Amino acid sequence: MSNSAIQNSGVEEIDSKDRLSDLSDCLIIHILSYLDAKQAVQTSVLAPRWMNLWTGFPELTLHSTGFQTCEIFTKFVSRVLCLRDPSIPLQALDFKHARATGRLEPRLLKMIVNYANYSCQTLTHLKLAIYSRGGHQIPFPESLNLPALTSLQLENFKFCGGDKSRAEPFSTFNKLSSLLISNCTISGAIFLCISSVTLVNFTLYNKLSNFYIIELCTPSLCRFAFTGTPYQTLSWSNVSSVKHVEIYAEVIPYQKEPPLTLLKWLRLFPNIKSLTVSTTTLQVLYLIRDLSPYLLKLNLRSLGNLESLKVKMEPFSDGFRMTMCHVMLQKAKSKEEASSLQRAFTEGSEPSSPIPDEIMDLFLRSSPTAKVEFIDC
Template sequence: MSISASEMILPATKNNVKLSVSENQDRLSDLPDCVILHILSFLNAKQAVQTCVLSIRYENLWKRIPVLILDSSESNFRTLKIFTEFVSNVLSHRDSSISLQTLNFKRKHGRLEPQIIKNIVDYALSHNVQQLGLCFNGNTVQTLPSMFSSQSLTHLNLSIYASGGDPAWFPKSFNLPALTNLRLENFIFYIGDDDRAEPFSIFNRLNNLCICNCVMLHGKILCISSVTLVNLTIHSPYLNYYKIDLCTPSLCTLVFTGTPFQKLYGSNVSSLKHVDIHAEVKQYHEKSPLLHEKSPLLLSRWLREFANIKSLTVSATTLQVLSLIPNLSQISPPSLGNLKSLKVKMEELTPGFRMTLLDAKLYNAESKNERKRLRKKFKEEGSGSLIPDGIVNFLLQNSPSAEVEFIDCTNQPPRAIDL
């Protein structure tokens, strides 16, 4: 008895999928192959292969999908062995004449053999993949030099965790001439002899860059140098002190989330027009009490670098961080003379964030009576005021034309850090 390729990939699939013939299904079958392939591209690979049981027409249709989404989550595969066998079969039975537009691979829990990752990446590159996303445990990035010499890659999304969840080292050399979008999560940048890291200057077509949970060890300056970069997103939750030097003459939009522990300078950011800041503060620590002073002051200095921006979006937590600056009325306000729009995202303050705010204010209090008053106010206010008194006026002192808009985000899900 002959066995189809689809049955080898997903044993007993027909017993696990309930078929129902309906008017809607008939309408779907009337669509041309190109439309159905586009629809199947939104499914993960397992779901796409399972469509082979719908009819004879679908038996081999999945092999021509230009997008592969390989997700090894427990809901899709019971064991790692089953997943690796599935991946091997999918790659071997897919129509090799069809170019691969996108491949996304995700393995958040458990370690993989480096050869598995290598096989996936080599297959993608040999089929001229344009968008590649990899999320896994294990610092096999160093064993994949072919990935960093691809002529077809335009989008690269890397989220790689080494042993123990430590960051992985970002490669020193690569050649990706077509790359326009880059997202990096959990990487360490190499430092040169001048205490500088400049990992992005080689990308001649880079438009969008997202740096998430990336660090520098013992380095002083992270230079983001690109004449083509338009959009920059930085997510920095770590206590990692260094200077960010923006050599980005085409930069239009800057988004920051996390705790501002970096000094930000703009060697050439006159083109910057839109800034979005979602700042937080770390928990109070007796060994580092000045953290509550450092972050707010650095944040206020950032705003002075954005003199030419036209729109500024801030979260309620960002305004709370700014309010921690001692003697705020004596601090020079930002010179946002060209600002046309200030948007304030009204988000609920979490109990942990409110407690951190209280600790910071108690540290800055000048007397026991003041600390007693703060504790009483904290207990009585419950969730507390989202917007500190006078902080919006502080931002707009030099912005006569700016319009203020308050956006209710209290029921929205947490924001995603993505390109």
């Protein structure tokens, strides 16, 4: 290799190292905004130019992962909020307190709520996830006032009821278009009311034995998605706007019987165009057939206008197999049948097929013009 080639190679190596530094502050901030706050603060030691770049992030991610105690995490959050440049509009706030960090300090959540309210005119995306020891939910802060909010994700909160046994935690979010609720409960109420003329997407996750009614007044809702065990009853004043539904149903371990609400959900939507279900959803419906003998004879008129039916071929977990076995053992008519059934599940020969033929026939009969697609996961 000639000297000039070696020199050029060295120049290219130096240029590649300095390439990031040649970027504008705005572009670097955009790249670094994908980091959580702890990682972003650590970049301040890279060079003098980087010292205060993190303070201008329009998005703030505060996760307790990597902090040994909640006290240390609380001090870190307090410091970050104090040092962040208040002249930069905050658009997104993602706060997550993990169970391993210890008991959540009430002042920490209050600190986050106050900062969110301080940024209320610009904050459009908010994620709050709280994991407390002992499985206790934290009451959802009623003091949140976020008129610009369009996307809200909540995990492990408790919604407290008011008058007429109703909890209405989202009534002040006038621009909300996307809502995700995960493992949330209600207290002092029967109804969780979601009233919004702007809500388009609603996602519900539930891994708990929560029995309550979700009352929706959402005339613009287009998509509904669910994952978990369907214990909640859905009540809609108008569901004709819903066009896309996704259901990934499971059963809780050692549950005595599968939830019948799943069947009610499928009969609820009159005009859906696309339906996506998992193989576990089909298996849960298969378990329901003994509780509802008329199930296999039904014609689900709600699926009459269906254009697309997608089945996600998700593998069954050991926990799901165990739960299915437990439910089916309750129906065994003899000890011999129970032993045979238990042995079949242990050996993996049950369920014999990920897709129960009877349930699939029900879907095909109810939606004869739908395009069917099987998706490997």
